[in-house]
Amino acid sequence: MRKENISDAVIRRLPRYYRQLSDLRARGITRISSLSLGREMGITASQIRQDFSCFGEFGQQGYGYHVRELCEEIGRILGVDRDHHLILVGVGHLGHALLQNFPFAKCGFSVDAAFDTAPAVVGCTVNGVAVRDMDDVDEWLRGNPVDVAVLTVPRGAAQDVADRLISLGVRGFWNFTNLELDSTHPEVKFENIHFSDSLLTLSYRIAND
Amino acid sequence: MRKENISDAVIRRLPRYYRQLSDLRARGITRISSLSLGREMGITASQIRQDFSCFGEFGQQGYGYHVRELCEEIGRILGVDRDHHLILVGVGHLGHALLQNFPFAKCGFSVDAAFDTAPAVVGCTVNGVAVRDMDDVDEWLRGNPVDVAVLTVPRGAAQDVADRLISLGVRGFWNFTNLELDSTHPEVKFENIHFSDSLLTLSYRIAND
DNA sequence: TAGATTGTTAATCGATTAACAATC
DNA sequence: TAGATTGTTAATCGATTAACAATC
Numbered sequence: 001m002r003k004e005n006i007s008d009a010v011i012r013r014l015p016r017y018y019r020q021l022s023d024l025r026a027r028g029i030t031r032i033s034s035l036s037l038g039r040e041m042g043i044t045a046s047q048i049r050q051d052f053s054c055f056g057e058f059g060q061q062g063y064g065y066h067v068r069e070l071c072e073e074i075g076r077i078l079g080v081d082r083d084h085h086l087i088l089v090g091v092g093h094l095g096h097a098l099l100q101n102f103p104f105a106k107c108g109f110s111v112d113a114a115f116d117t118a119p120a121v122v123g124c125t126v127n128g129v130a131v132r133d134m135d136d137v138d139e140w141l142r143g144n145p146v147d148v149a150v151l152t153v154p155r156g157a158a159q160d161v162a163d164r165l166i167s168l169g170v171r172g173f174w175n176f177t178n179l180e181l182d183s184t185h186p187e188v189k190f191e192n193i194h195f196s197d198s199l200l201t202l203s204y205r206i207a208n209d
Numbered sequence: 210m211r212k213e214n215i216s217d218a219v220i221r222r223l224p225r226y227y228r229q230l231s232d233l234r235a236r237g238i239t240r241i242s243s244l245s246l247g248r249e250m251g252i253t254a255s256q257i258r259q260d261f262s263c264f265g266e267f268g269q270q271g272y273g274y275h276v277r278e279l280c281e282e283i284g285r286i287l288g289v290d291r292d293h294h295l296i297l298v299g300v301g302h303l304g305h306a307l308l309q310n311f312p313f314a315k316c317g318f319s320v321d322a323a324f325d326t327a328p329a330v331v332g333c334t335v336n337g338v339a340v341r342d343m344d345d346v347d348e349w350l351r352g353n354p355v356d357v358a359v360l361t362v363p364r365g366a367a368q369d370v371a372d373r374l375i376s377l378g379v380r381g382f383w384n385f386t387n388l389e390l391d392s393t394h395p396e397v398k399f400e401n402i403h404f405s406d407s408l409l410t411l412s413y414r415i416a417n418d
Numbered sequence: 419t420a421g422a423t424t425g426t427t428a429a430t431c432g433a434t435t436a437a438c439a440a441t442c
Numbered sequence: 443t444a445g446a447t448t449g450t451t452a453a454t455c456g457a458t459t460a461a462c463a464a465t466c
Contacts, residue, residue, distance in 0.1 A: 016389075047457090050459090060424070061465045061466045079417075097305070104408075108412060148411065148412075148415065189414045191411035196311075200316055206288070207288035259435090270449085273448080433454100440447105442445105
């Protein structure tokens with residue numbers, strides 16, 4: 001029974017399923033039951049079957065799941081096959097690191113350009129991506145619309161940059177500034193990576209156990 | 210009524226409270242009620258009062274909460290005041306970016322050293338932190354025990370490095386490799402930053418709404 | 419066919435929200 | 443004092459787990 005409203009908890013588990021299934025594929029395993037998948041991931045078979053049933057019927061009674069097919073299904077659900085496009089804004093140390101290391105293509109994203117304000121980096125090419133002047137972003141986006149912007153700008157600039165990009169049609173923000181950004185447009189999505197929140201939860205757990 | 214077992218959901222909200230309260234302090238606001246704090250953060254007053262009551266009684270009827278005091282209380286709960294020590298392992302682009310940009314001190318951590326295997330970086334100093342040879346980590350840690358290791362090594366090396374550091378007494382790992390690490394020691398904590406899981410949830414949400 | 423395992427419905431558990439007496 | 447707001451208990455809601463008929 002396909003569900004209308006998928007809960008956030010389910011959505012957040014999907015990438016883990018996708019990772020685990022990719023790993024199983026790489027190990028040459030072709031079929032798996034919810035029970036053994038659950039054992040490998042430390043969750044219950046019930047939860048796995050409930051989660052998958054939100055999106056369709058991917059298994060077969062008495063057999064389990066075909067690893068490759070299930071992996072591809074979940075990839076499609078996540079949009080990995082859609083060839084999304086993005087730009088990266090703010091080519092400091094972190095922006096640079098993402099351009100150099102992060103496997104955007106494996107997540108289904110093409111990095112079309114990067115932008116910055118500093119003359120020292122504008123005009124450079126980082127891992128095949130041209131760094132352009134932030135002043136040109138309006139004109140450039142009109143000719144090259146993108147789905148997502150990676151925000152690796154300093155705190156102070158974040159909300160302004162986001163507002164500007166929203167007005168230019170950007171719908172998703174991968175936000176690395178330690179700010180809760182928001183927008184009046186409900187269709188604009190923010191996904192935040194709050195490094196310090198993460199380290200603080202670790203701090204809490206080593207201090208209290 | 211102080212609680213014995215704090216749920217993960219509550220713990221993950223604490224850093225956000227801490228951030229919001231720090232922001233209120235910076236804005237010169239000295240008192241706040243759960244109702245207005247909730248309005249600012251987009252959560253209910255009930256939840257805020259429930260969350261805080263896990264740790265003690267920080268408010269005052271008819272008045273609300275004293276911002277500075279509450280902020281400091283939550284800081285103590287998170288361990289920000291404990292002067293934890295850490296090392297960073299793997300000085301690639303990302304490790305470099307963290308050393309340069311991340312405010313470890315604001316989270317209560319001192320960065321005592323960094324380690325890598327590449328001769329090109331061993332011996333350098335990045336933002337005041339000496340980069341040492343990974344071969345020397347055993348001896349160094351015996352003289353300089355730390356609470357946490359930041360793992361910014363390549364995937365393939367992650368579990369081995371973690372095992373080695375655990376045997377040397379490291380209790381917490383801030384893990385940037387896209388792997389679920391684990392340990393037989395239950396007191397060892399892993400906090401994972403899965404960049405690609407995060408981007409994939411964004412991909413899902415822009416594709417399905 | 420018999421055994422295995424699904425998808426789904428029902429039961430349980432836990433987290434969020436509402437209500438309110440206590441009290442500053 | 444009267445109004446405001448807490449901490450906590452009770453009610454609700456949603457998510458996880460268990461159970462099982464359907465079926466490969």
